[in-house]
Amino acid sequence: MPKSTRFVIVVCAIAIAMVLLLQFYWVKNYYAVNQATFEKEVNMAFEDALKKEFSLRCDTIQQLIAKRLMDTTEFRITSLFDTIQGKHIFTIANAHKPGQKFSSSALSFRGVNKALMPGDTAFKWTIARRFAYTLRTEDLQNHVVYYRTQNLGGFMVDNVNKYDFDTTRLRPVLIHYLKDRNIDIPFHFYLREADSTMNRSHFSEKLLSHYPIVTKAYPTYKQSGKEQYVRAMFSNPFSYIVGRMGLMFAGSLLLIALVAFSLIYLLHTLFREKRLSAIKNDFISNITHEFKTPIATASAAIEALTGFGVLDDPEKARRYLSHSKSELEKLAGLVDKVLSISMYESLDFNIKPEPIDIDAKINELLTCTVALSGKEINWDYINNTGINTIMADDLYFEHAVNNIVDNALKYSGGKVQLQVSVDIKSDFLILMIKDNGIGIAAADLPMVFEKFYRVPSGNLHKVKGHGLGLNYVKSIVERHKGWCKIESEPGKGTIFSLAWPL
Known part of the structure; x- marks a missing residue:
């Protein structure tokens, strides 16, 4: 192979290799960016899911508190007009121990200012729901229970324990928030007695090999047990990231494939040209040899006719002339073969079936x-x-x-x-x-x-x-x-x- 050809191949190979490396580097970085985006998205989805699951539990307990306050065997709800404040004060007392009571004087009851009349069940429900909402916002949402009355405090603690944090209830909520972000990657909850909401460097390699994406830790506020912190761990998000990269990723792969194909095609063409050159040289060598043979024979015969007195012998002259004619006819046949090559090249012949x-x-x-x-x-x-x-x-x-x-x-x-x-x-x-x-x-x-x-x-x-x-x-x-x-x-x-x- 000529040095120039080798040089061209080397330069093309280096250039294409550099393009492939740059594409690989770009794809790798873009993949890393999308992986970081995925991690951010699942953290936000996990935080939203925890808040929503906790809110649903608070909703349930709030409704149970309101219903419990309407139970006259347990509580007495009364109202009294405060002339100093110019508003009605509503009081809830323990039916078994009337001395245990608390009122709305320190609570926010804006918009509710009329007397509670005996038999007014609808307004009593309004007061019960307002007290239940206040207990939700001041107690439950702050993860505490104040025993304003013994029976109400006990009731709230019992239900907080009953509707304690549970990953079974959290899972469908998290799936919902993940679907809102078009994420459908398998995940697993990771519960611990002690954890850090900042540090993520203390996971084993074995765990990370199965779940490479781990969210931040959040407290569960469980009343008992060792499951005080929870994380969500996700499997390899390759399918999500590739889907997010979409056409850009496909275009990059296509470009890499085209570059690789171009290199292969270039090498194939160069080697084909080399082979055709060898075939051409072989053909020229062969046809040249066949041309030389009749030319040499005819030249020898003519030289004998002119240089050795053969013309004086008619029989020898005819024999030499016959040889010359025969070789020239061979030469003419070879010329015809060479001329017929153009016909083979253009395939210029008509088929008449x-x-x-x-x-x-x-x-x-x-x-x-x-x-x-x-x-x-x-x-x-x-x-x-x-x-x-x-x-x-x-x-x-x-x-x-x-x-x-x-x-x-x-x-x-x-x-x-x-x-x-x-x-x-x-x-x-x-x-x-x-x-x-x-x-x-x-x-x-x-x-x-x-x-x-x-x-x-x-x-x-x-x-x-x-x-x-x-x-x-x-x-x-x-x-x-x-x-x-x-x-x-x-x-x-x-x-x-x-x-x-x-």
Whole structure:
């Protein structure tokens, strides 16, 4: 490979590698940013869920307190007008111990200022709900219970214990807040007796390997037990982050794929050009050698005619002139072959399909080949289709078959065995020609139909040719909208299959 080509490959490889590295670095950083965003989102969702779950518990206890205050066997609700303050004061007293009581004088009862009359159940409910709301805001929401009366304090403590913090109630609330943020990642609650709402560095590697995202700790305010702090731990958020990155991530992957494909395509093109250059050089070497032989022979004959008195001997003169003519005819034939390359390049030939008697045509071609080859040839032909006629261009059909048979004879030994058969496969008539020649290596099989390609054998080709025959055969078959296939193994011969549409 030339140094310039190697230099171009190295520069392109380095440039593409740098692009890939930059893309990888960008994607990695963007992933980290989205992971941090995910962590922030789940922390906010967890905090909102804790507040909501606590609020729901307070709602439940507040309603139970209001209902309990309406129980006349436990409490007495009365009102008294305070002339100094100019408003009605409502009092709740323990029905069993009337001395235990508390009033609304120190509480916020704005908007409620009328006397509670006996039998006014609706207004009594209003007073009970207002007291329950006040106890919620001043006691429950501050995580304390003041025993304003013994029975009310005991009732509130009992219900606080009954509706204590529970992850079973918290889970659906957290799921709801996560869905609001389009997060659907498995999570697990982590409860501890002691924790820090700031420090997150004391988790084991084993735990973090399963749950890499851990929220801040929040107090549970449980009345008893070791579950005093709670965290939410999330599995790897890869699917969420990739979904959030969306088109940008897909575009980056596409760009990386395109760059990688470009490098592969560039290398493939360069190596293909190198191989084509080698094929071209081999063709030039071969055709040059074939040109030189008739030129040298004709030159020697002409030199003998002019320099050694051969013109004085009519018989010798005729013989030398005959040699010269024969070699010039060979030279003209070689020139015709070179000129025909342009035809193969443009595929400028027209197909004129006509009915062909397949059996008669193949038998005729094989018989003529045997007569002219000068080798011992044994051949068998069998038609397994029951079809005798196909539509094809007679001349080009003959050229295709002759090229395949000619190759079989060239690359076989002194004794040639040909097996020719016709079969049907997927609406194609398959003409199969099998020989017992030297075969072709697997590495060369994909290239045998390329123009000028000949199986490498150094600078020496025992069999003359220009690497055009099989390319010509392929062109003919494809012009007929068919296909061709080759199977071969060194030392075991070759099988050519030509498919003609029915």
